[in-house]
Amino acid sequence: MGDHALPGKPPVPLTLRKSARARRISLRISQLDGRVTLTYPNGVAESEALNFAKVKEDWIRQHLEDRPSPSTMGFGQSIPIEGKDRRIVPVAGRRVLLRGAEIAVPEGAEARRLARFLKELARDRLTGACDDYAAILGRPYSSLTLRDTRSRWGSCSSAGGLMFSWRLILAPSDILHYVAAHEVAHLVEMNHSQAFWSQVERLFGDCNAQRRWLRDNGAQLHQYRFDTVTS
Numbered sequence: 491m492g493d494h495a496l497p498g499k500p501p502v503p504l505t506l507r508k509s510a511r512a513r514r515i516s517l518r519i520s521q522l523d524g525r526v527t528l529t530y531p532n533g534v535a536e537s538e539a540l541n542f543a544k545v546k547e548d549w550i551r552q553h554l555e556d557r558p559s560p561s562t563m564g565f566g567q568s569i570p571i572e573g574k575d576r577r578i579v580p581v582a583g584r585r586v587l588l589r590g591a592e593i594a595v596p597e598g599a600e601a602r603r604l605a606r607f608l609k610e611l612a613r614d615r616l617t618g619a620c621d622d623y624a625a626i627l628g629r630p631y632s633s634l635t636l637r638d639t640r641s642r643w644g645s646c647s648s649a650g651g652l653m654f655s656w657r658l659i660l661a662p663s664d665i666l667h668y669v670a671a672h673e674v675a676h677l678v679e680m681n682h683s684q685a686f687w688s689q690v691e692r693l694f695g696d697c698n699a700q701r702r703w704l705r706d707n708g709a710q711l712h713q714y715r716f717d718t719v720t721s
Contacts, residue, residue: 494528494540496547502554504528504543506536515542519553520640526550562715563601569593569714571608572615573662578604601716609636612659612666619670620652623693629677640712643669643704646676657711661703668700 496502505527512531515538519526530539543550561567568575571593581587581594586607588594595604613636624630632650644654652673658666671694679686690697 496543496550498547498551502526502547502550504540506530506539508532515539517543517546517550518641519550519557524554524557526554557709561713563604565595565597570660571611572659573665605716608659609656612636612654612656615659615663615666616654616670619667620674623671623674624677626693627674627678627689629674631674631677643708644673646673646680648680650677655711657714660711660714661707665700665703668694668697669704671697 494504494506496504503526505525507527507529508531509529510532512529515528515530515534517526517528526543528539528543530536530542563569563578565578565580568577570576571588574591576588576591576593579592579594580597582597584596586593586595586603588607588611593604593607613634616636617634620631620634630650631646631652634652634654636654636656638657639653639655642655643658644652646652654669654673658669671690675686675689675693678689694700
């Protein structure tokens with residue numbers, strides 16, 4: 491479709507995507523890398539979609555300005571783990587250690603070791619929560635996978651496969667448990683009907699505060715980068 495951008499200082503690159511499933515023109519800004527995707531239905535001219543983006547230019551630029559700046563993790567910096575700030579410090583040996591207000595990382599190790607530890611911790615916490623919730627429903631799930639998703643915190647397939655963003659381990663524990671309950675509830679109701687929300691409430695209780703937290707703070711969980719851990 492060619493390269494497109496909103497002119498100005500700076501120009502804003504646009505990724506255009508024509509979709510047979512789309513019913514209207516829509517814009518999405520990735521919380522992970524700030525990419526602006528313009529989706530439009532078959533039958534809508536590309537020029538009309540670009541004009542839609544031009545009309546929404548102020549909204550686009552404001553959201554890009556409000557997006558948290560990426561933060562590469564290094565010794566002396568802090569990262570939230572289960573909602574609590576932990577200072578990254580060096581440690582001898584090969585193991586990453588979570589101790590009180592610190593997360594100790596082997597000196598000279600690449601940041602992927604820290605990310606690997608966080609993913610393992612996320613899997614442990616999510617597996618425990620999902621096992622408990624699935625037992626309440628009497629509906630086992632078929633698998634649990636972790637990804638670094640851009641647009642959703644979890645999903646449930648028709649085959650009972652659960653998927654979660656491992657970055658939920660950075661959020662407070664109740665947020666992770668709400669998302670686990672939300673996806674496990676889909677084992678019974680593959681929709682967002684009142685019956686579905688009744689199942690969520692049965693598993694977790696009132697979730698309005700957790701949904702609001704994700705809406706207001708979820709983007710901040712994507713600001714942490716694990717390219718390198720430096721001294």
